[in-house]
Amino acid sequence: MENKVYTADLMIKNCSILTPEFEVKSGQCVVIKDKNILDIGDETILSKNYKTKETLNGNGKLVMPGLIDAHTHICQQLLRGRITDEYPMIWTRIMVPFESNLQEKDVFTSAQLSCLEMIESGTTAFIDAGGRHMHKVAEAVIESGLRGVLTCSTMDSGKDIPDTMKSSIEENLCVNKQLFNDFHGAGDGRLDVWFSLRSIITCTPGLIQKVFEMARDCSTGVQTHMNEYPNEVSYCLENFQMRPYEFLESLGVLDQNFLGAHSILLSENEMEIIKKYNSKIVHCPISNAGKGFTKTPGLLQKGIGIGLGTDGAAHSGLSLFDQMKVFKSLMRAFWGVPIFDPVVMPSKNILEMATLGGAKSMLQEHQLGTLEAGKKADMILINIDQPHIQPTHQLVNTLIESVNSNDVTDTIVNGKLLMKNREVLTLDEEKIKYESKRAMKDLSIRAKI
Known part of the structure; x- marks a missing residue:
């Protein structure tokens, strides 16, 4: 038969x-x-x-x-090569002028270029940290065929933030909710929209609580930059007498749908807090190397979900294969050598972070991350x-x-x-490269960087 x-x-x-x-x-x-x-x-x-x-x-x-970039900045593609080897403060001298001068056409071009690079480097899905004109990012991602999580840049405070980049609590929520209504589930289900905090330093407690509340109402995730810089930890200690994750726990907002990007400067108690709420974290090896060494071995021992990210082209390009190579060496040098443990970070674990770990970061491990x-x-x-x-x-x-x-x-x-x-097959590579060169030149002049 x-x-x-x-x-x-x-x-x-x-x-x-x-x-x-x-x-x-x-x-x-x-x-x-x-x-x-x-x-x-x-x-x-x-x-x-x-x-x-x-x-x-x-x-x-x-x-x-497919590899999953669990933390990137789609809107910063036109900053490639500009912030390396610069003295502080890069944020105020370069990043703020750049971002505050982004126009819709710049964001669309940057997003197309990002999608092109990701497709060619083996990245099939990503989580964006949030920026301006995110509807143009959504349009580019839908066109490219990639899978992504998008959100808006959310800030309502911060002494180094110009007023043009800050909005009221109501305005911040309205913009993010509009993006959610317009694009969550778009692109044949390839797009998810989350809610975002740019950082604890740039968001008041009131905004933080409202963002988490709205995300829960929409059954979606929340992401922010966490424990990346010493001044961020100092800010929380000075103002709340708690470290960043301890502060979020005190607000009653942490849960399994929270993603903390970077999470470098963690105390033992903060690691336990992350485990307690089954929150997810993302390490960006090349970007993080200039700020400190992540406590990845200890986090993995606690069963905490970890993804890998590039932190965007401004920091390192969008190749997760590059990130994995560097991460292997960093972990061996910092954690392995002092205690003579040559297998402190096996290749299998790193590969899992870039695939299934990223799927967990996206809250989609039931349908992504493994064949x-x-x-x-x-x-x-x-x-x-x-x-x-x-x-x-x-x-x-x-x-x-x-x-x-x-x-x-x-x-x-x-x-x-x-x-x-x-x-x-989905994007016009030559056109995108030509338009990107022109956009970078015009934006650099406009932002005076």
Whole structure:
């Protein structure tokens, strides 16, 4: 009796895959239908069971979950190369003039350029820290085919913040709620809208409480920058006699839907608070290296969910492969060497942060972060048949040590090919690069930076 043949949209044949246990299996086949992974299994079996509209040859390629940038600044793409090697205060001398002079067209161009870089570097989803004119970011992300979490920049205080960048509590909530109403669930379900605090220093307790209250009403998340700088911790100690996470706990706002970006300068009590509320955190290795060393090994031992972020192109570019390499070295040097622990941060753990950890940060681990039937078809293909990758005793180690963004050949999100054989299919690369150069020049003159 002949086997029944089922129909699907896309099949990746004769590939290797990264399993949910972070092991590599060869001779596999991945079948995609609509937005989801329909089946994964032995090539010789599945290739006979399914008839698909399109087939990708996976020979010499590894299929793995798309990387998730859990903290980035889409609106700061046009600051690339400007803040490195600058003396303080970068925020007041460069960042504030830049951001306060952003126009809608600048934000749209910056967002397009960000999406282009993410698609080409293997990032399939991201969480943006919030900025101005975020409706233009939403439009660009929908066009690109990527998956993202967006929010607005929310500030109502701060001595170094110009009045043009601050709004009342009501205005802040109104803008963020409008973004939520217009774009939450847009792009075939690829966009989520959260609520945001720019930082505790720039938000009054009243605004903080209202932001969390509205996020709960909308059943969505809240993110902010946390414990990134000493002056932030000092501010909380001086004004509230508590550290940042202790202060948020005292307001009764912390829960499992909160994401604290950076979270570098943590006390033991704050680590316990994060664990208690099942809140999530994100480390940005290259950006954080100039501020301190994260307590990642201890956080992982407590079972706290950790994602990896780039902190945007102004700090380091948008390659999570670069972040993983640097993170491995930082953790080994700071935590491993003093106690002679060469495996203080295994490659598997780092890879998990960039995939499943990011999915947890997005509150979407049930549908993202691993290759499993039923989950969203968000994945990348890597050309592993190259002299800097093969042969290898352990491919998972080599993914961290040697693979780079240019090794990504294909990018798939929601079951749709966004890049095929290094050609981006959803965006006009040449046009975006041309418009970005012009936008950077005009904005630099306008902002006097």
